Amino acid sequence: MEKRGGFKSKFGLIAAVGGSVVGLGNIWRFPYLAGENGGAAFILVYVIICFLISVPIMISEFSIGRAGQSNVVNSFRKVAPKTKWELVGLLGVVASFVMLSFYCVVAGWSLEFLKTSFMNGFAGQGSEEIKEGLTSFVNSGWRPLMWTGIFIVATCGVVFLGIEKGIERYSKIMMPMIVLILLGMFFYSFTMDGFKEGVSFLLSPDFSKITPKVILQALGQSFFSLSLGMGAMITYGSYIKKETDLSKLASTISLTDMCVAILSGLAIFPAVFSMGISPTSGPDLVFITLPGVFNQMPGGYFISIIFFFLLFMAAITSSVSMVEVVTSYLREEFKIKRFWGILITGVVVLFTGSLSALSQIEGSSLTLFGMNYFDFFDMISGTYLLPLGGLLTVIFVGWFLKPEIFRNEVTSFGMYKVRLLPVVRFLIKFVSPVVITLLFLSLLGII
Ligand code: PHE
Numbered sequence: 001m002e003k004r005g006g007f008k009s010k011f012g013l014i015a016a017v018g019g020s021v022v023g024l025g026n027i028w029r030f031p032y033l034a035g036e037n038g039g040a041a042f043i044l045v046y047v048i049i050c051f052l053i054s055v056p057i058m059i060s061e062f063s064i065g066r067a068g069q070s071n072v073v074n075s076f077r078k079v080a081p082k083t084k085w086e087l088v089g090l091l092g093v094v095a096s097f098v099m100l101s102f103y104c105v106v107a108g109w110s111l112e113f114l115k116t117s118f119m120n121g122f123a124g125q126g127s128e129e130i131k132e133g134l135t136s137f138v139n140s141g142w143r144p145l146m147w148t149g150i151f152i153v154a155t156c157g158v159v160f161l162g163i164e165k166g167i168e169r170y171s172k173i174m175m176p177m178i179v180l181i182l183l184g185m186f187f188y189s190f191t192m193d194g195f196k197e198g199v200s201f202l203l204s205p206d207f208s209k210i211t212p213k214v215i216l217q218a219l220g221q222s223f224f225s226l227s228l229g230m231g232a233m234i235t236y237g238s239y240i241k242k243e244t245d246l247s248k249l250a251s252t253i254s255l256t257d258m259c260v261a262i263l264s265g266l267a268i269f270p271a272v273f274s275m276g277i278s279p280t281s282g283p284d285l286v287f288i289t290l291p292g293v294f295n296q297m298p299g300g301y302f303i304s305i306i307f308f309f310l311l312f313m314a315a316i317t318s319s320v321s322m323v324e325v326v327t328s329y330l331r332e333e334f335k336i337k338r339f340w341g342i343l344i345t346g347v348v349v350l351f352t353g354s355l356s357a358l359s360q361i362e363g364s365s366l367t368l369f370g371m372n373y374f375d376f377f378d379m380i381s382g383t384y385l386l387p388l389g390g391l392l393t394v395i396f397v398g399w400f401l402k403p404e405i406f407r408n409e410v411t412s413f414g415m416y417k418v419r420l421l422p423v424v425r426f427l428i429k430f431v432s433p434v435v436i437t438l439l440f441l442s443l444l445g446i447i
Contacts, residue, residue: 065237092231
């Protein structure tokens with residue numbers, strides 16, 4: 001059996017875990033969700049959910065992984081032998097596939113847009129033309145397929161190099177670049193006419209928009225953005241050194257993730273307003289509105305290149321963590337070499353990713369429940385699979401895992417005094433399960 005390896009330095013650990021959480025969720029998904037769902041009111045709900053529900057779940061996931069020292073399925077098996085809880089791990093493996101199937105397609109778009117920006121292909125185009133360009137790109141079929149494929153190969157390449165030499169090393173380069181670029185864009189947006197308007201759009205609250213459905217969306221977004229509910233943090237947890245303070249790590253990572261999401265909004269909306277474009281354009285915000293905005297900005301050529309490069313980096317440091325969930329499972333459960341595990345994962349994702357890319361072609365018959373595959377994968381993972389995975393994880397840790405296993409992990413066997421431990425336990429045992437269940441029931445129309 002190959003050696004498992006692990007994250008070597010503290011900075012490498014933060015970069016890798018930060019790389020997993022900071023992704024398309026922050027830059028592509030969060031700004032439009034906040035924009036559509038009540039601005040600051042949404043952000044407030046989001047922040048509360050992150051602290052009360054998501055941070056405790058992240059601590060739980062790290063603990064399971066570090067105690068189990070294995071892939072997601074076997075970690076559950078090790079901390080709860082001879083039970084059915086390992087199925088929750090399996091659910092995570094399935095969720096990773098589903099996520100990868102649409103995530104790689106969006107990431108592929110970022111590469112197409114990077115190429116077009118580089119060749120100055122957006123020059124002189126307004127939103128309408130950019131929209132037409134995007135439609136013809138998507139409808140061409142082979143172009144999105146090609147970029148999705150390139151992205152998957154790049155992701156698998158990084159994972160192939162291993163935890164330390166691949167994931168940790170590349171995250172250490174890319175994470176600081178991501179933060180620097182976003183900060184740069186944020187400060188640039190200060191100088192724009194629409195700065196005030198953009199900020200007030202994102203930050204002025206509209207509480208009338210907060211419905212149970214929106215709260216569930218905020219919950220789903222929080223899980224998506226913090227890479228929870230599908231085993232990524234369990235898998236990464238198994239590579240964390242015993243001396244690391246898990247609750248501190250989870251809080252730092254979550255805080256960083258929130259800041260990056262809000263910073264993206266603050267970098268994007270002022271630019272949108274300065275150019276007099278409607279801000280609530282949903283998922284298209286980044287791919288239609290922004291190129292149009294960059295077009296009209298001084299230095300827009302470079303900003304556009306930098307921005308889509310940013311999107312690509314954010315995406316790949318996240319997709320590697322999804323692939324690692326699956327390959328570590330295949331590797332350790334079926335005793336195969338890293339290479340084969342990655343090849344199998346890559347081929348399957350290439351297939352499902354292609355289906356989701358092709359399903360976006362107008363009139364495509366690749367639909368499920370009235371949605372194309374792409375939208376279906378996005379919806380089913382964000383709204384159902386991740387919250388379900390998170391729910392089962394807290395029920396497990398709160399009610400079934402031996403309390404001393406959890407305590408030993410959180411305190412690193414007594415190295416740290418975690419004064420808030422009783423609070424964290426209370427949140428895991430009662431608050432999270434109740435809130436997530438209630439939200440599910442209301443989504444299903446039962447209450
Ligand atoms: N957190 C990533 C993002 O924000 C997505 C992700 C989800 C990555 C689950 C890994 C696991 O884009």
